Amino acid sequence: MGPKGVGALSGNEPMSACNDWFVIIRPMSTNREQFVVDESGNRTAVLLGIERYSELLEAQEELESIRAYDEAKASNDEAIPFAEAIKEIEGA
Numbered sequence: 001m002g003p004k005g006v007g008a009l010s011g012n013e014p015m016s017a018c019n020d021w022f023v024i025i026r027p028m029s030t031n032r033e034q035f036v037v038d039e040s041g042n043r044t045a046v047l048l049g050i051e052r053y054s055e056l057l058e059a060q061e062e063l064e065s066i067r068a069y070d071e072a073k074a075s076n077d078e079a080i081p082f083a084e085a086i087k088e089i090e091g092a
Contacts, residue, residue, distance in 0.1 A: 032049065
């Protein structure tokens with residue numbers, strides 16, 4: 001058993017109570033996600049490998065950049081050179 005109330009199970013063990021809640025962690029699908037479930041079997045959290053987590057963060061940042069670009073293009077604001085924008089930002 002790991003930290004209080006948390007354990008990694010193969011899926012064959014019975015659930016056990018700890019502080020009035022249950023935790024089961026087992027691999028799911030080929031991506032090897034692991035889910036934490038409550039006593040009713042509802043998924044309450046997901047555990048990811050650090051590499052997959054990093055990939056998701058990078059994808060989120062890229063999507064935010066794409067959305068910002070799309071908003072800027074749709075605004076029809078006058079474009080200014082990058083160097084001029086930096087001068088305005090630093091001077092403000």
